[in-house]
Amino acid sequence: MRRGELRRIRRGVYAAATACTIAIRAAEHGGAPACESAARHLGIWVLDAPGLHVWLRPDRHHQASRSQDCDCIRHWDAGSSAAAFALPSVQRILVQIYRCRGAEPFFVALESARRLGLISRPALRSLRRTLDERGKDLVDFSRSDADSGLESLVRLRVRKFGWSVRTQVRVVGTGAVDLLIDGWLIVETDGRQNHEEPAHRHRDLMRDATAASWGHVSLRFDYAMVVHDWDIVERAIVAMMALMPRA
DSSP states (O other): OOTEEEEEEETEEEEEEEEHHHHHHHHHTTSOOHHHHHHHHHHHOOOHHHHEEEEETTOOOOTTTTTTTTTOEEEOOOSSSSTTTOOHHHHHHHHHHHHHHHHHHHHHHHHHHHHTTSSSSHHHHHHHHHSSSSHHHHHHHSSSSSHHHHHHHHHTGGGGGGGOOOEEEEEEETTTEEEEEETTEEEEEEESSOSHHHHHHHHHHHHHHHHHHHOOOEEEEOOOHHHHOHHHHHHHHHHHTTOOOOO
């Protein structure tokens, strides 16, 4: 500690000076990052959610002394007490997300974990056995080709319409597009990054115009629209699909 290589978290608990903030905060509470906090730590795509999720073993205690107004979300999952501050397995993280945050956050995290190669086929089968019927259906519907959680979210939400929805499809003259519905409608999800810069805006307009020259129609939505204003997004997609030429 004198050399600045360690910092004291609480009595008997120390961290390297380079330890990440989320792991330190979880250790202050007596556990390790859990649920979406752990997923984000691993680079898994998660929906925005405030609050710290902490994995606490049943044989341990929540350390509230550091914050009397603690609002962390606690997960009292069974687990080995030998590694008190180790992250849960990816399979356990996904189960925590499903039980804590629900179907949609679980699905986008699951597809992201599959895309990143963080969950093996045996672990995926084991995960499926752990879940209820709704969860099993989401595992069966999941794929590993979505490039972002927004693509996963859109595909899941339009599933009820029965369209063929593919992600990261290469369209002639345009390149890879986020989603292609029934081989005709292109849906681009711009994510959190800024697409209002002139270079990005020009590129997007060129892609849309090129796609149109090949007979495709494009719709483009940003993160806030997909996550917070889904009603207008869905209405736009449904209205456009109603205009799709029929052979």
